[in-house]
Amino acid sequence: MSVIPLPVRTRTMYLKKPNLEVYYPIVEGLNNKMIEQKINDQIFYNVNDLIHKQGYPADPDIEVMGSYEIKTNERNILSIIIINYAYFGGAHGYTIIKPLTFDMTTGNVVALKNLFKEDSAYVEELSSIIKEQIEQRHLYTLGDFKEISSEQEYYLADKSLIVFFQLYQLVPYAQGFPFFPISLYDIRDLNSEQSILRRLLTFY
16 A cells, blocks of 8 residues: 655745845755755755845845745655845846755756656647647737747646746736646646656556
């Protein structure tokens, strides 16, 4: 009889400095402490990377706030987004979202291409679905959308693959972040045998 892995335990950490207030998660309680440390190191690295990309601490006048959301925490899969907002003065600030999806059995971050068979046309299939959503939602794009990158940013939530673009990458700032939910059931034929998506689609 198969046992469904329990959600991993997480704890919120707090980083505060002048003009900087950032919340981020760590995982704890894993049996394999090397994997636990590997995951936490990668989270912390990306939190700091976003802070520096926003110009802190090089510019002491920049105000930075950070938070996170857990999107999936089940079946040895942890998918989170790290959200960083920086205010430089003026009409509005600038936000960056960094997604991280972990295979908890290895501690590795799973890139989009690793979800699918090597010979599958996943770029074309996902791009076609996104094009259809752009038309259905009447989104105004900054130029013609052709296709996603093989390293496109994504996260997993509610049995869906959420592909998204950063501010200004696809649509004007006023439209915010364009998120494109794609049901995992609609793309299950593209999954590789080793894909973490198989776990989310398996009934025990």
